[in-house]
Amino acid sequence: MKSPWRLRDYVFAAFMTIGMVIAVFIVGPFAPPGLQLLFWAPLGGIFLTLGMARLQRRGSVALMILPLAVLLGLISPIISLYLAVTVLVTELVMFFLGNYRRKINRLWGNVLFFASANLGGLLLGAYLIKGSRADPFVKIATQPGVLILLTVLAGMAGIVGWWLGESAVKQLQRAGKMDVDV
Amino acid sequence: MRKRNFLTQINPLLKIIVCITILFVALLLHDIKAISVLVITLLTLVLVSVRINLKIFAYVAIALLIFMAISTWLRDFHISVISSLRLFAILLPTPLLASTTSPSDLVRAIQAARLPNFIVLSLMLIWRFLPVIQQEAQRIIEANWLRGINVVRQPRQWFSGLLMPLIFRIVAYADDVTVGLETRGYDPQAPRSNSQPLRWQLKDTIFAVSAAAIVIVVGYLEWVA
DSSP states (O other), X not given: OOOSOOHHHXXXXXXXXXXXXXXXXXXXXXXXXXXXXXXXXXXXXXXXXXXXXXXXXXXXXXXXXXXXXXXXXXXXXXXXXHHHHHHHHHHHHHHHHOOSOSHHHHXXXXXXXXXXXXXXXXXXXXXXXXXXXXXXXXXXXXXXXXXXXXXXHHHHHHHHHHHHHHHHHHHHHHTTOOOSOO | OOOOOTGGGSOHHHHHHHHHHHHHHHHHOOOHHHHHHHHHXXXXXXXXXXXXXXXXXXXXXXXXXXXXXXXXXXXXXXXXHHHHHHXXXXXXXXXXXXXXXXXHHHHHHHHXXXXXXXXXXXXXXXXXXXXXXXXXXXXXXXXXXXXXXXXXXXXXXXXXXXXXXXXXXXXXXXXXHHHHHHHTTOOTTSOOOOSSOOOOOHHHHHHHHHHHHHHHHHHIIIIIO
């Protein structure tokens, strides 16, 4: 079967991944421990939305996040596993919703990605990490109320990222740098 | 020019496997002697193989001291020492791997691991352009300083003052790189050739045996002794 992806898609996805990594560096010093994802989502969501808007097909999120998962596997294989699960959840739901051509689908993509990343991160932290370092994760994971609240907050942070991303798409279109119909 | 030391010449795939093994072992250790042996070995290798900037060394030392102080205050000194050593054992393999492996060696290792072509291409681009885009971000911050705006301290300005210019630069780089690869006839679907395929050498055997010996000693101290 011929791949629907072209070279420009791969390159664009890789550069959006770089954008997301840079967003981590920008937010990193300001984010309190344990809430990094909530702080990262509004900035990381911009690049995720841009990638979805340009690539448009199913699998766009996987194309941007899987290389990151492989790269971060050098720091900890748990991070790779966590990102792979997050991508799987997002793409599986998006498979039934359609592609990323419509704004509403990109919004769903962002919400799903960041909410599942937050939930998956906390659950994996609680059950995979051994010893005293898992304590903060266990405390949150064993309180359903807090777990749901943090997941909803992560989804909302994803909405902020989507909103900023869509305004970036608009500006890029105006400047003639985004040559796709969105 | 990269200094050709022993670690630079080791099979990059082997180095990645050893690093992942060390990470797993470090996460399992609780005995202070066992973690100390692992950290001392890694630290010696880092000091011998990596040229460390004194400023970075000072930052790391201060961060570690703060971490230990907070950890001692929250729990006790013994746990804080173990946590700090474990943190060291988890963090040290990364600079060791990164500074003794050239980007081309890393790509060869990823190709040898039979990863899909799009992941190899993406990793290659991330490895190559992450520092370039970081420099672009720094230039944008400095340009804002010249206009009297300290973007770093004003989160409100992040989107319009830092991220939008950065997005434009990233999109421009993506387009330029695509054109560059297309004009060189790069096809992500085509099978890749390699002028220097990875080979197993005597040095790799020595490195693998030494790494296994260290892991065995650490395991003995943790679970047997």
